[in-house]
Amino acid sequence: MKFGAGAGFRITVTVFGLLFLGLFFLYPVLRVFSASFLDSSGAQLTLHNYAKVLSSAFYLDSMVNSLWIGVLATVATTLVAAPMAFALARLPLAGKTALMALSILPLVLPSFVGAYALLLLFGRAGIVTSGLHALGIPFGSIYGTPGIVLVYVLTLYPFVLLPALAGFKAVDVSVEEASQNLGASRWRSLRTVTVPIVMPAILSGALLVFIDTLENFGVPFVLAEDMPILAVEAYKLFVGETDTNPGSAGVLGVLLVASTAAVVMIQRRYLGRRRFATGARRSPPLIPLSRGFRALATAYCWTLVLASLVPFFAVIVISFLEFRGPVLHWHVSLDNYVELFERSLRPLQNTLFLSTLAALGAALLGVPIGYVVTRARTRITALLDIVATMPFAVAGTVLGIGMIITFNSGWLVLTGGWFILVLAYVVRKVPFSVRTSSAILHQIDPSLEEASINLGVSPAMTFLRLTVPLMLGGIVGGMVLTWVSAASELSSTVLLYSGQWQTLTVVMFQALESTGAGLAAATASLLIFFTVVPIALIYRLLRRYEMSLL
Numbered sequence: 185m186k187f188g189a190g191a192g193f194r195i196t197v198t199v200f201g202l203l204f205l206g207l208f209f210l211y212p213v214l215r216v217f218s219a220s221f222l223d224s225s226g227a228q229l230t231l232h233n234y235a236k237v238l239s240s241a242f243y244l245d246s247m248v249n250s251l252w253i254g255v256l257a258t259v260a261t262t263l264v265a266a267p268m269a270f271a272l273a274r275l276p277l278a279g280k281t282a283l284m285a286l287s288i289l290p291l292v293l294p295s296f297v298g299a300y301a302l303l304l305l306f307g308r309a310g311i312v313t314s315g316l317h318a319l320g321i322p323f324g325s326i327y328g329t330p331g332i333v334l335v336y337v338l339t340l341y342p343f344v345l346l347p348a349l350a351g352f353k354a355v356d357v358s359v360e361e362a363s364q365n366l367g368a369s370r371w372r373s374l375r376t377v378t379v380p381i382v383m384p385a386i387l388s389g390a391l392l393v394f395i396d397t398l399e400n401f402g403v404p405f406v407l408a409e410d411m412p413i414l415a416v417e418a419y420k421l422f423v424g425e426t427d428t429n430p431g432s433a434g435v436l437g438v439l440l441v442a443s444t445a446a447v448v449m450i451q452r453r454y455l456g457r458r459r460f461a462t463g464a465r466r467s468p469p470l471i472p473l474s475r476g477f478r479a480l481a482t483a484y485c486w487t488l489v490l491a492s493l494v495p496f497f498a499v500i501v502i503s504f505l506e507f508r509g510p511v512l513h514w515h516v517s518l519d520n521y522v523e524l525f526e527r528s529l530r531p532l533q534n535t536l537f538l539s540t541l542a543a544l545g546a547a548l549l550g551v552p553i554g555y556v557v558t559r560a561r562t563r564i565t566a567l568l569d570i571v572a573t574m575p576f577a578v579a580g581t582v583l584g585i586g587m588i589i590t591f592n593s594g595w596l597v598l599t600g601g602w603f604i605l606v607l608a609y610v611v612r613k614v615p616f617s618v619r620t621s622s623a624i625l626h627q628i629d630p631s632l633e634e635a636s637i638n639l640g641v642s643p644a645m646t647f648l649r650l651t652v653p654l655m656l657g658g659i660v661g662g663m664v665l666t667w668v669s670a671a672s673e674l675s676s677t678v679l680l681y682s683g684q685w686q687t688l689t690v691v692m693f694q695a696l697e698s699t700g701a702g703l704a705a706a707t708a709s710l711l712i713f714f715t716v717v718p719i720a721l722i723y724r725l726l727r728r729y730e731m732s733l734l
Contacts, residue, residue, distance in 0.1 A: 193643035195558045197552040200567055204549060205571050209611045212586030213578060219589055220434035233431035237439075246412035253329055253404075254397040255411075257336035262390045265341040268488055269280070269348035271430040271481045276470045276729060280480050286489045288342055288717075289496075291665070294672025295339040296402030299706040300696065301495030302326055302335060303406055304502050304705065311502075323622030331407045332640055336397055338492040343396070345391035352378070353384030360499065392576070395444055399579030401675030402689070406696065414440055415675060416579045422679070423587075444577040496712055503709040520706035524691075532710065535671050535687045538602060542609035544666040549610060550617025551659055555647060557618070558625040559633075572618045575611055582674030583608055587680060600682045608676045620662035624655050668715055700701040 193604065223230045237243045272284065290298075305312045306326035326334070352716040383530045404413035414436060422433035473481070507519040550572070557569040575583070587608060588728060591598035628651065636646040674689045681690055688711045695704035 191428070192697060193647065194565075197556045198560075198564055201549065201553045201556070201568050202564075202571065203422060205611070205614075208587075208607050209578075209583070210571065211574060212583060212590045214586075215589045216437040216582055216586040217430055217441075220438050223429055224431065230431075233435045237432055237435040242412055243417065244437065246414045246417045246436075247443070248576055249329075249411055250398055250407075250414040250440075251443060253332055253336075254394050256329070257333045257340070257397045258390050258394040260333060261341050261384060261393045263475050264337055264488060265344035265389070266348050266386055268485050269345050270339075270352050271485055272345075273352035274471050275473060275481050276478060277485060278478075279486070283485050286493065287345055288578070291668070293343045294402070294674075294689070294711065294715075295335060295396075295400065296406065296431075296674055296692065297499060297671060298495040299332075299335045299403040299406040300338045300704060301499035301502075301625045302331065304701065305495070305498055313499075314649055325599045327407055332403055335403050335407065336393070336400075336494075336571050338495065340396055341488070341492065343392040344386060347385040347389045348382060351382035358420060359429045375409075388628045391447065393401050394447055395577055398440060399581065399675060401581055401678070402581075405420065405674075405693070414443075415579050415581045417677070418579075418585070419679065422581075422585050430589065433585055437585055438578070440579045440582055444579075450702050452533050459595065462486060484600070485519075493582060499705055500709045500712065503702070503705035505702075507705075520702035523703055524706045524710070527691075530684065531686045531688050531691045531707075532714070534602075534685055534715065535689075535711070538609065538685075539570045539667045539685065541606045541671040542613060543663040545606060545610040546552060546613045546617045546665050546666045547659055549620045550614045550662060551652070551655065552647070553614070554618045554621025555625060555651065555655075558622045561631060569618075575613075576615045577614075580608070580673065580677075581679065584676035584679030599680070601686050605677065605680050608680055609666070609670040609673060613669055614671075616665040616669070617659070617662035620665070621655060621659060624659075625651075626638040628654050644726045671715055 202455065212704075220233050221229050221231070247603070267718060272280060277283070303326060304310055307313060308325045308327075313323050315326060325331075335691065398413055401415045401419065404411075404416050408416065418433055418436035418440065421429050432655065461694060476540075503520050504516055504518070506513045506515040506519060536726070552571050553568060555564045558573070587604055588599055632654075633646050633651060634644075636650050637643055641649075671687075672689060673687075674693060677687055677689060678693055688707050692704045692711075694709045695701070
């Protein structure tokens, strides 16, 4: 096991990373697993919990519904996003820069907000629904599977778009030329050569979509109505269980993790049987199109992007309209915001405080881990890489249940305060920092660090004063993703928060439970504002910093 130059620093990072993730991630998840095999007293092993859940048609339906919605959303999202990625990478479209910028916005806006906005538009008493009924046009509602899948497609398509776009740009042009020289048409070459080469990138994005659909709590809570969904039922069961050991909730948590793990294994098995590398040297050129096809491709991309932004513009407009109970009236009013701010500014302050700490914590933990797993390729760092990526595949509901089981009593009690929320956010979001840091490190020559160490600078100082400034773009990118996703986090927050640490998403959750539609709309708009504006400012400052280095 060789760590190379700066072995002491790399070993320290590796040990600390494994200890931290072992204590605050693996151990709570294992406690959920063990709880599923213990009786109500938590003292004896039993399979009663599994028999109880797996013999229940209701809970089996929740699992089937979750998997079915996940499959539908993943397939639909892939079919929508992959053509757009190809169009942006290979076709001469108008407004590519604007399309790229706008297509990323759904990632920084919570899907929970999108679901609620679509509910206000297409619910049974929604604005569009009422208008269609007034015109005599029959329309049901957005509740159920169609609405949930639609929200996932509109909010998660960037997960497929971004890696697929990079994949299409990285294909070696000589591969396509060889195919065409053998008699294949341009479009047959695309179907039989280019798409298979890009398939790992497409599947990696599709996997993220599927994982998100399984662990998502907010979207099905808003739109599922009476349809049972695994993540939501695990939360309800945990909150409703009065026994010492939450065994039944533990079973649902295990089923969530098992479902995700099975899909990850299927993907790894598929990719492991095939070779996709091309040794790219020249990027492929843009494909010339007729005016009609160019207009069609441009219209497709703009339609998808604008459709994904409609819910968020809608919720902002609706927040300025008058609500009398759950009924919307077409009168401009600030009453929703007055009610929100009269209650307390504490949820907003909590959201900003907790998200900022989570972003800093995930960077402090994830950036060194990303550095070590990239620079030191050993068995132990490979284990660290796997453990640091695993939180992607664990639902926030499962982690929240595990943390409550683990840290509600015993030698380390954390429940009831802000620290456990920050820990949950850091653990769940640390893969963002690890992956973005690792990606940027592949572009930095290790010889720069070796030269610094050979000149007498310690490995730790070399990392802080040389490597970190060169990684700044990746670090900021990971911090922004962490900040945004922590600010919109619901699944673990709703389990872990205590009264004084209520966040904006919890206010929305409670407002929707009590039919406070106006308050929920105002809260969602506030969350959108405090999500988008800081990101724009940070990237503007980062751009100025990068320009000053040129």
